Amino acid sequence: MNALSARPLLKRTWVRIALVILALILAARWFFSSPPVPARKSGQQMDAIVYHKYGSPDVLRLEHIDKLLPNDSQVLIKVRAASANPLDWHFMHGTPYIMRIGTGFGKPKAIRLGADVSGVIELVGSAVTQFKPGDEVFGTGGGSYGQYVRTSFKDVVLKPASISFEQAAAIPVAGVTALQGLRDKGKIQKGQKVLINGASGGVGTFAVQIAKAMGAEVTGVCSTKNIELVKSLGADHVIDYTKDDYSKGAEHYDVILDNVGNHSLSENRHVLVKHGTYVLIGGGGPNDGKWVGPLLRPIAELFQRPFVSQRQTMLLAQINQADLNVLANLIETKKVTPVIDRTYPLSEVPAAIRYLEEGHAKGKVVITVRR
Numbered sequence: 001m002n003a004l005s006a007r008p009l010l011k012r013t014w015v016r017i018a019l020v021i022l023a024l025i026l027a028a029r030w031f032f033s034s035p036p037v038p039a040r041k042s043g044q045q046m047d048a049i050v051y052h053k054y055g056s057p058d059v060l061r062l063e064h065i066d067k068l069l070p071n072d073s074q075v076l077i078k079v080r081a082a083s084a085n086p087l088d089w090h091f092m093h094g095t096p097y098i099m100r101i102g103t104g105f106g107k108p109k110a111i112r113l114g115a116d117v118s119g120v121i122e123l124v125g126s127a128v129t130q131f132k133p134g135d136e137v138f139g140t141g142g143g144s145y146g147q148y149v150r151t152s153f154k155d156v157v158l159k160p161a162s163i164s165f166e167q168a169a170a171i172p173v174a175g176v177t178a179l180q181g182l183r184d185k186g187k188i189q190k191g192q193k194v195l196i197n198g199a200s201g202g203v204g205t206f207a208v209q210i211a212k213a214m215g216a217e218v219t220g221v222c223s224t225k226n227i228e229l230v231k232s233l234g235a236d237h238v239i240d241y242t243k244d245d246y247s248k249g250a251e252h253y254d255v256i257l258d259n260v261g262n263h264s265l266s267e268n269r270h271v272l273v274k275h276g277t278y279v280l281i282g283g284g285g286p287n288d289g290k291w292v293g294p295l296l297r298p299i300a301e302l303f304q305r306p307f308v309s310q311r312q313t314m315l316l317a318q319i320n321q322a323d324l325n326v327l328a329n330l331i332e333t334k335k336v337t338p339v340i341d342r343t344y345p346l347s348e349v350p351a352a353i354r355y356l357e358e359g360h361a362k363g364k365v366v367i368t369v370r371r
């Protein structure tokens with residue numbers, strides 16, 4: 001490439017970087033903020049985990065707060081179980097800081113925590129025809145660590161009778177992320193070689209099973225203590241990251257689904273086939289990348305895109321009824337089983353988040369809420 005051709009390329013790249021940063025800020029704003037919903041009080045109180053300032057799990061409190069009524073398009077769920085995701089500690093710490101554009105700069109705008117939920121519908125808004133009181137559902141609801149949560153009816157589906165509330169609560173964020181990462185971003189095809197980095201965590205345990213259900217040849221990357229678990233989920237090959245580095249191996253993969261983000265893009269490309277796809281799901285702990293977190297990678301990807309044959313992409317999972325039903329079906333037909341590591345009562349959410357923050361959960365961490 002000579003000096004004459006380099007300038008327009010650089011110009012175009014900067015324009016694209018500016019566009020991607022703008023898109024990421026908007027996405028963070030959308031992803032991390034709760035829509036402003038006018039609150040109607042029921043006159044009753046309920047227990048919920050709340051946080052009034054950003055920080056470690058020490059900022060979490062179990063408080064009596066108003067039990068709010070659903071608005072027209074919402075349902076009020078009596079929570080039976082919830083599950084923890086790294087998303088929770090992102091909200092709790094307010095990191096990466098870029099997300100505070102949506103969640104509040106000095107202190108959190110929304111004080112409740114938790115996303116995944118399963119439970120029984122207690123009330124439906126006047127415009128909701130799909131559900132009725134008494135229906136057992138699962139999905140997402142902002143502030144699910146509480147005795148009740150209200151959420152859009154579009155964020156939940158009926159819970160299959162064959163699965164428990166705990167199993168159902170384990171599904172939404174991790175399951176949908178794995179499904180959309182493999183199907184929509186990875187576009188995996190039967191017979192393809194797929195590597196799941198971080199195969200033993202919340203997303204990974206779903207991803208191994210979903211990739212197998214889609215007919216892929218699956219390699220899972222985990223530590224020694226999780227080898228048997230990952231094999232039991234159907235992985236054809238397991239790489240123990242404490243002994244071997246997948247990015248230095250001789251094998252080449254059609255798709256890499258990366259839940260850990262501990263190798264550079266070029267190291268990942270090294271073990272991708274010529275037109276393979278690298279899908280970044282996430283990675284890092286509460287003390288990593290405090291300003292933009294995993295959002296740096298798509299920017300680096302833009303720089304590299306003109307020069308590489310492989311596709312490198314990032315997912316921002318979007319919960320929707322269709323995909324929750326796909327997962328419910330995979331579970332009912334026994335192609336996928338949610339893996340539950342530990343369960344904690346509502347009062348012990350701080351301990352649950354502390355455990356998740358260590359980054360070594362084996363499947364999902366579930367919160368149970370007494371009837």
Ligand SMILES: NC(=O)c1ccc[n+]([C@@H]2O[C@H](COP(=O)([O-])OP(=O)(O)OC[C@H]3O[C@@H](n4cnc5c(N)ncnc54)[C@H](OP(=O)(O)O)[C@@H]3O)[C@@H](O)[C@H]2O)c1
Nearest residue numbers: 086177198200201202203223282283315316317359360361
């Ligand atoms: N983009 C999205 O829309 C989206 C959605 C959901 C989640 N995420 C992100 O995806 C990431 C994974 O989420 P998660 O729910 O699966 O988290 P998680 O359950 O906390 O993941 C923990 C797992 O990571 C494994 N792990 C840690 N270091 C590893 C390494 N060096 N190599 C391989 N595995 C390693 C651990 O296994 P060992 O104990 O054996 O170390 C553990 O089983 C997080 O960063 C999360 O924020 C993104």
